[in-house]
Amino acid sequence: MTITQLQYxxxxxxxKNFTLAAEKCFVTQPTLSxxxxxxxxxxxxxxFxxxxxxxxxxxxxxxxxxxAKNIVNEADRIHDIVxxxxxxxxxxxxxxxIPTIMPTLLPMFLKNFIKKYPKVKLIIEELNTEDIIFKLKNGHLDAAIAATPLNEEKIKEVVLYFEPFVAYIPENHQSFSKKEINITDLNIDEILLLQDGHCFRDNVLNLCKNNTNSEHNHFQIESGSFETLIKLADEGLGTTLLPYLHTLDLKEVDKIKLRHFTEPKPAREVSLIYPKNELKIHLIDALRATITGVVKGAIAFQNVEIISPKPNNK
Structure with a gap:
C-alpha cells in the first residue's frame, strides 16, 4: 500500500462519503474507490x-x-527534517x-512575518475554538491561536501572552465614578455578552459566575462583535467587558469609559496551539518568535488571574 492510498x-x-472525499483529494471518485x-x-x-x-x-x-494517521504524519515529518x-x-x-483575537493580533504581526519569511504561504482562517480543535486533530490546520488552557490530550499549548479584561462602563452607570473596579462590582445580568460559541463569552461567564444580583431580566442581548456591545452600552443598556488589546483602538471619547480591574487582574491566556506530533515545528517556532516580539511591547501586565475559556457546566 502507498501513502497516497492511506490518505484516501x-x-x-x-x-463518510466517497464522492466528497474524492473532491477533497482532487481525484475522481472511481479512482479513489x-x-x-x-x-x-x-x-x-x-x-468501510x-x-x-x-x-x-x-x-x-x-x-x-x-x-494510517500515524504513518501519514511520519511521512510528512520527513519533509520537515529535510x-x-x-x-x-x-x-x-x-x-x-479565534474571532476575538484575530482583529487585534493579526495586524500586529502579519506584516512582520511575511516580510521576514517571504517563502511561507500563510493561509489564515477565522474559526471558533471547537472548529480549531477539530481541524487540528484532523490535519486541516498546522497551528492556531486561541484562549487556553484547553487541556486537549493531542494538542500542545505554548503561551504567547496574558491579556487582561477591561470593563466598559457608560457614564450613567453607578461604577463609572470608580477609578478601578473589582469582580464583585460586576452583575452578570447587566453585562452585554458575545453570542454563544465565542470562548470570550465563557471567560466572562466564568468570571462572573457568582455575581447574579438582579431579580429581573428585562432583556437579553448577545452579539457577534465588540463594536455592537459598545454601542449598546452607550445607549444605557448595560456594561460589557473587552480584551485589553481591543481597547487600544478605541476612540479617546470611549477610552474614558474603560475601567481596569484591581490586581490580580482577571485575564485570558492566549497561546499558540498545535498537534503534539509537531509537524512544521520550524514554522511554528518562527511564528511564535514573531508574535512574542511584537506583543511584549503592548502588554506588560504581570499580576493576573487566568480565567478559563471553557464553559462552566457546574
Missing amino acids: VLAVAEY MQIQKVEEELDIQI DRTKKPIQLTEIGQKIVNQ DQQKGFIGGEFRLGI
Whole structure:
C-alpha cells in the first residue's frame, strides 16, 4: 500500500462519503474507490461498511485509520527534517485564529512575518475554538491561536501572552465614578455578552459566575462583535467587558469609559496551539518568535488571574 492510498482512506473516514472525499483529494471518485479497494484486498479485510449511510468504519477499519494517521504524519515529518536541515522556512502553513483575537493580533504581526519569511504561504482562517480543535486533530490546520488552557490530550499549548479584561462602563452607570473596579462590582445580568460559541463569552461567564444580583431580566442581548456591545452600552443598556488589546483602538471619547480591574487582574491566556506530533515545528517556532516580539511591547501586565475559556457546566 502507498501513502497516497492511506490518505484516501483517511479522507473517506473523515467525510463518510466517497464522492466528497474524492473532491477533497482532487481525484475522481472511481479512482479513489479503486485505490481503497486495493488496500482492502491487500489486507483481506473491509475498512468501510458501505451498507450504512453515511459510510461507517468497521471495527478493524477504525484501528487501521488510527495507524494510517500515524504513518501519514511520519511521512510528512520527513519533509520537515529535510527543510530544517537546509534551514528552509517556507511552504504552505495553515493557521486558525479565534474571532476575538484575530482583529487585534493579526495586524500586529502579519506584516512582520511575511516580510521576514517571504517563502511561507500563510493561509489564515477565522474559526471558533471547537472548529480549531477539530481541524487540528484532523490535519486541516498546522497551528492556531486561541484562549487556553484547553487541556486537549493531542494538542500542545505554548503561551504567547496574558491579556487582561477591561470593563466598559457608560457614564450613567453607578461604577463609572470608580477609578478601578473589582469582580464583585460586576452583575452578570447587566453585562452585554458575545453570542454563544465565542470562548470570550465563557471567560466572562466564568468570571462572573457568582455575581447574579438582579431579580429581573428585562432583556437579553448577545452579539457577534465588540463594536455592537459598545454601542449598546452607550445607549444605557448595560456594561460589557473587552480584551485589553481591543481597547487600544478605541476612540479617546470611549477610552474614558474603560475601567481596569484591581490586581490580580482577571485575564485570558492566549497561546499558540498545535498537534503534539509537531509537524512544521520550524514554522511554528518562527511564528511564535514573531508574535512574542511584537506583543511584549503592548502588554506588560504581570499580576493576573487566568480565567478559563471553557464553559462552566457546574
